[in-house]
Amino acid sequence: MDLNRLRAFQAVYQHNSTVGAARTLSVTRSAVSQSxxxxxxxxxxxxxxxxxxxLVPTSAGHSLFRRIDPFLSSLENEVRAIKSAGERPSGxxxxxxxxxxxxCYLPVKLAAFRARYPEVEFALELGNQTxxxxxxxxxxxxxxxADVFDDPSPSRLRSSLFSLETLFEERMTLVCSRAYFEDHRLENATIETLAACNFLTYQSQNFxxxxWFRHHFAKVPPQLxxxxxxDDSHALIEAVKCSLGLAVFGSHLVEPELESGALRAVLSGPADEINRISLVQLLDKKPSLTERAFVKHLLAG
DNA sequence: CGGTGCCGCATACCAAGTGC
DNA sequence: GCACTTGGTATGCGGCACCG
Known part of the structure; x- marks a missing residue:
């Protein structure tokens, strides 16, 4: 059934004339009459x-109008809602x-974005990078x-599938408790000294x-x-504080502990490896208005 | 990519009803 | 009777889908 003919019928019913219907539909009365x-x-x-x-409706006309009027009205409302959704971030x-x-970081950013665009909802998936x-x-x-390092080893992130936008950078620091640092004489530590220590890690394959070892020594000890x-930074920090061993942290996570002296950095300095915390998207996917607005929001700092 | 057919619409015209 | 309004319809045009 042709939707335009139903709209013509609806308009004629509402005006009881083809002239009024034609004005409403922006066509000639001839077009209305033909439809x-x-x-x-x-x-x-x-x-x-x-x-x-x-024109006076017959009983069939009345009956048809009662059926199609709510349907056409809701259809128009729905289309209007879809159009306005395309004009403002939502969904x-x-x-x-x-x-x-x-x-730690994201909830604040999500709250600020939603304060600006209340029609946006988030589904957050926490997990490992792979x-x-x-x-x-x-x-x-x-x-x-994702965490992006200058590490020359092959990375899935460097494939042609993904586009990367750096959000901010952090120094990757190997730290341990003050007691562990002194017990293992880690001042000016060599790779041999470190290889004899215990380690704590986020990832099962301790990437x-x-x-960190490749960056500082161009090689990794055969056995760590x-x-x-x-996979939890708070648990990792607490374990390091208890002298369980050494772990690599983004500098912002352990800044207070390093300043207070509760934790010590091993080989700390400007030569620390840099992690570019980046926003990753599929390269061939055309981002929606909402996605573009969110990227802009994150990049604004 | 051009030919063809279909469809919706506009134009022009006709018919009927209404009011002065 | 005439001007005006309204509905109906013949005709032509343009857009579009389909096909070879």
């Missing part, structure tokens, strides 16, 4: 009685993030936050530690003694 005739031919029933001054944003970043990149690739996330693996 109406075709609709009647299609249904096989007269919808109006042609009177001297206008669901699916975001992946490392656990520590998702807990899993988040897989979800992004499968189209189950709109963005993910963070390997990357991993005392703890935990």
């Amino acid at each position: 109406l005739s075709k609709l009647e031919a299609e249904i096989g029933v007269k919808l109006f009685t042609r009177a001297a001054k206008g 669901l944003l699916r975001l992946g993030t490392p656990v520590a970043f998702g807990r 899993r988040l990149l897989s979800l992004l690739e499968a189209g189950e996330l709109d963005f993910t936050i 963070d530690l390997k990357s 003694s991993i005392a703890l693996t935990v």
Whole structure:
């Protein structure tokens, strides 16, 4: 059934004339008259009685109007809502993030964005980078936050699938408790001294530690003694404070502890490895208005 | 990519009713 | 009777889909 013919019928019913309907629909009365005739031919029933001054609905006309008027009105409202949604950020944003970043930094940014655009909702996925990149690739996330190092080893992030935008940079520092530092004589530590220590890591394959060793010594000790693996920065900091071993942290996570002297940095200095915390998107995906607004919001700092 | 057919619409015109 | 309003319809044009 042709929607335009139904709209012509609706307008004629409301005005009891083809002239009024034509004005409403911005067409000539001839077009209205023709649409109406075709609709009647299609249904096989007269919808109006042609009177001297206008058109009077038949019982079939009344019945049809009662059915289609709510439908056409709700259809128009729905289309209007969809159009206005395209003009302002709204809807669901699916975001992946490392656990520590998702807990500490992101909630503030999400709150500020939503204060500005209350029609936006978030679905936050906390997890390790490998899993988040897989979800992004499968189209189950709109963005993910990732750690990007200058490490020359092959990285999935450097494939042609993804586009990267740096949000901010942090120094990667190897730290331990003051007691652990003194017990293991870690002032001017060599790779051999460090290789004899215990380590704590975020990731089961301890990429963070390997990357730190490659950066500072251009090689990784053949055997690292991993005392703890935990994907939670608070747990990791507490374990380091208890002298369980050494762990690599983004500088912002342990700044207070380093300043108070509760933790000590090993080989600390300007030569520390830089982690560019970046926003990752699929390269060939055209970002929506909401996604573009969110990227702009994060990049604004 | 051009030919063809269909469809919606506008234009022009006709018919009928109404008011002065 | 005439001007005006309104509805109906023949005709032509333009846009679009389909096909070879």
